[in-house]
Amino acid sequence: MSSRATIADVARLAGVHPGTVSRALNRKTESQVNPETVGRVRSAAKQLGYTPNSIARGLRTSSSMTVGVIIPDLTNPIFPPIVRGIDSHLAPLGYSAVVVNTDGSDQAERLLFESLVQRQVDGFIFATGHSGHSIAGEAYERGIRAVMVNRDSRGVPFPAAVGDDAQGIRESLHHLWNLGHRRIVHLAGPPGFSTSQIRAESFVSECAVLGIQGEVVQTAAYSVEAGQATMDLILERPGPRPSAVVAGNDLLALGVYHSLRTHGLRCPDDVSVVGFNDMPFAGDFQPPMTTVRAPHFELGAEAARLLVNQIEHSILTALRVVLPVELIVRASTGPVA
Amino acid sequence: MSSRATIADVARLAGVHPGTVSRALNRKTESQVNPETVGRVRSAAKQLGYTPNSIARGLRTSSSMTVGVIIPDLTNPIFPPIVRGIDSHLAPLGYSAVVVNTDGSDQAERLLFESLVQRQVDGFIFATGHSGHSIAGEAYERGIRAVMVNRDSRGVPFPAAVGDDAQGIRESLHHLWNLGHRRIVHLAGPPGFSTSQIRAESFVSECAVLGIQGEVVQTAAYSVEAGQATMDLILERPGPRPSAVVAGNDLLALGVYHSLRTHGLRCPDDVSVVGFNDMPFAGDFQPPMTTVRAPHFELGAEAARLLVNQIEHSILTALRVVLPVELIVRASTGPVA
DNA sequence: ATGAAAGCGCTAACAA
């Protein structure tokens, strides 16, 4: 395992002092050393196959060039694009990301957070924000640098990169309104998440604007199962059924598909459905899903940028970067029957 | 940022020598120190909120408790489960995974590999194996510990955890045979990957056994686009068309869906399709996809186990762990017309 | 422009 040649070996071969080698090999200090010496050091390094030991450097500089990325679950399809977006910004700067999954457990998150602190990560990107998110608050008090991505934690003053949830819901509603829908239910995500809250709030206010008879029904989780269970309830209760549902995200929308199917109802003929996120392959579902595309990759990249600004320049660029979203109309929405 | 109290602070507070603190706080050496002292050290540590600096420890022990995971692309839906499987085995042991994406570029892979070596990772898990995989060969020669997951690199003697590709193809073919299909084409993955090769080979040999008129057509990539383009070619050439296609993976199968649709053909009425992997949401496609489920999570966990055995005990447990797969019959396959 | 020397925080071999 590992790089064998050390800076001392290079120094010996180049006939200079180790300190000089260090200076010659670092961009920032290279100018302090004679160009000719730099050349000698470089070729000695190449000859020995020298590569710096970043652990040793990290100990000395107390920076690990590593950031911790805390997400609920990598197998939720919105996270891979976010993670890749993060990485796309970090990698060229020499940072690595260590991503860990909490599976929604605060306790797991706390453990993972502490273990990453021990590893001297230079900062955190949290995709786990929610209203009682004490870990973020704690991080802030300890002076640890961090940013939120996708969701934010109410009351925690870290910068955040989020999608324009309100706009997405507004566009969904306009689309549905144009198709003639006037009785619509919103399957809201579980409480405590900024995404759930903002989407539900803008659903309510936009329904009022458009004169739509809107109803908000809470789900227990952002999952297919929760979407199906909740929709089952809606379909099995007495009274007229909605002609359309605006789901809190694509997983919930998929659950709605399932529920509709088991009730012998067809989408969009009987009920139109709009999702949120435009997760990968949403266009391959049955029917292809009309949904709001959130720019997950860019959200990740933006979050990384915000974090690096904090780490390297102690700059808190913007408290909240809101990226635009776009309604993708496919086949799960149609004119009201 | 970061843990402020050092081992020296704890030593001072507990009235002992730093060396003793180190021993008291490490499981393996704890027995060498007086239980009463251990208690004193522990409470001093707690009082100061001491957490060990793992960079310093890493420098001293020349181990980073980190492993590098090299994959093509996290947004390919088979990788998140693999990564989570890896993590499920690693995390309890105190290891972290750093995952990087090559996007299929050998050059990118080499760069990422070197940067992880610099970071003193204790080993690698490669999900990027292919026939000319020089990086793995190089790693082996440098004495770097590694394992392959999902695919292996022909000729590189690292252990590998893979699915039983041959079994999967055999089951697909039996299923199709039972439905009456006798003219079947296999959309093979691109050359150079063990998965492509093994699947194609067992397709050919099993067709011979069953008396099926089988044909192998190569694709350019494991992607939806490549699947669609290749199927377009097949449908547009003269002569009878196959009644079924066995796709090299689910992405290719999805491409086949698209091609069928643009040609006004229906699945499974006109052409049956079988995928491979059972990627997330394969059951929600139109039609729900019949496919071979590969145990990706377990593959990841197994790979991690193999790697840790090498790292901690220099044991090369098994050269090749082959995990069973299972045909999941859904609605993309039906009786021949 | 370069050398000398100290030290980041920890562990481990040796001594007592």
Next chain:
DNA sequence: TTGTTAGCGCTTTCAT
């Protein structure tokens, strides 16, 4: 059982 000492490989201040 505990203290002493040295040093992992690097950067950086201070001299020169």
